[in-house]
Amino acid sequence: xxxxxxxxxxxxxxxxxxxxxxxxxxxxxxxxxxxxxxxxxxxxxxxxxxxxxxxxxxxxxxxxxxxxxxxxxxxxxxxxxxxxxxxxxxxxxxxxxxxxxxxxxxxx
Amino acid sequence: xxxxxxxxxxxxxxxxxxxxxxxxxxxxxxxxxxxxxxxxxxxxxxxxxxxxxxxxxxxxxxxxxxxxxxxxxxxxxxxxxxxxxxxxxxxxxxxxxxxxxxxxxxxxxxxxxxxxxxxx
Numbered sequence: 001x002x003x004x005x006x007x008x009x010x011x012x013x014x015x016x017x018x019x020x021x022x023x024x025x026x027x028x029x030x031x032x033x034x035x036x037x038x039x040x041x042x043x044x045x046x047x048x049x050x051x052x053x054x055x056x057x058x059x060x061x062x063x064x065x066x067x068x069x070x071x072x073x074x075x076x077x078x079x080x081x082x083x084x085x086x087x088x089x090x091x092x093x094x095x096x097x098x099x100x101x102x103x104x105x106x107x108x
Numbered sequence: 109x110x111x112x113x114x115x116x117x118x119x120x121x122x123x124x125x126x127x128x129x130x131x132x133x134x135x136x137x138x139x140x141x142x143x144x145x146x147x148x149x150x151x152x153x154x155x156x157x158x159x160x161x162x163x164x165x166x167x168x169x170x171x172x173x174x175x176x177x178x179x180x181x182x183x184x185x186x187x188x189x190x191x192x193x194x195x196x197x198x199x200x201x202x203x204x205x206x207x208x209x210x211x212x213x214x215x216x217x218x219x220x221x222x223x224x225x226x227x228x
């Protein structure tokens with residue numbers, strides 16, 4: 001299957017920890033990449049190659065993977081972390097790429 | 109720092125060709141993969157395809173029969189041409205710089221996006 005699945009929405013209290021997951025068969029052999037998108041803006045790369053953060057992304061963002069599941073954890077969520085988060089990965093046995101449907105993170 | 113800017117018609121008639129240009133400023137086109145992504149409210153983000161600076165391409169199979177992505181390194185631009193469009197091609201189109209680290213692909217610089225509406 002070429003699909004990636006994500007929970008539609010999660011909420012987290014300010015300063016608490018939230019984990020967003022992405023599931024798919026392709027994740028057994030390919031890392032997920034994570035993008036954050038705020039309303040009216042382009043997506044922003046926040047995690048790649050499982051647990052690599054681009055310059056400028058706070059270290060409260062961490063990534064991990066196990067089996068067919070990739071996870072993005074925000075430890076000590078801030079108001080500015082409220083956004084949609086999308087995972088992306090290569091399709092198994094193919095050369096193209098697919099996005100998950102996205103998870104809306106609300107910081108309470 | 110590298111910046112990307114999409115340009116092109118905001119309105120395209122059904123059955124015609126959607127043509128977009130992405131202009132790269134503040135950096136070189138060389139040694140990167142140049143990707144197009146689109147976003148619709150109904151389908152979320154969709155990976156369209158990319159062109160390497162050398163000209164080799166990789167397309168989404170669902171669009172491949174209608175799609176051409178190309179690059180002009182001398183102009184610092186890359187292009188999207190999507191033929192025989194329908195209302196389903198209405199979306200915000202993003203141009204993106206992408207790269208591989210080992211075999212892992214990531215997209216690290218995004219344009220602001222441009223809205224294209226397919227309508228008569």
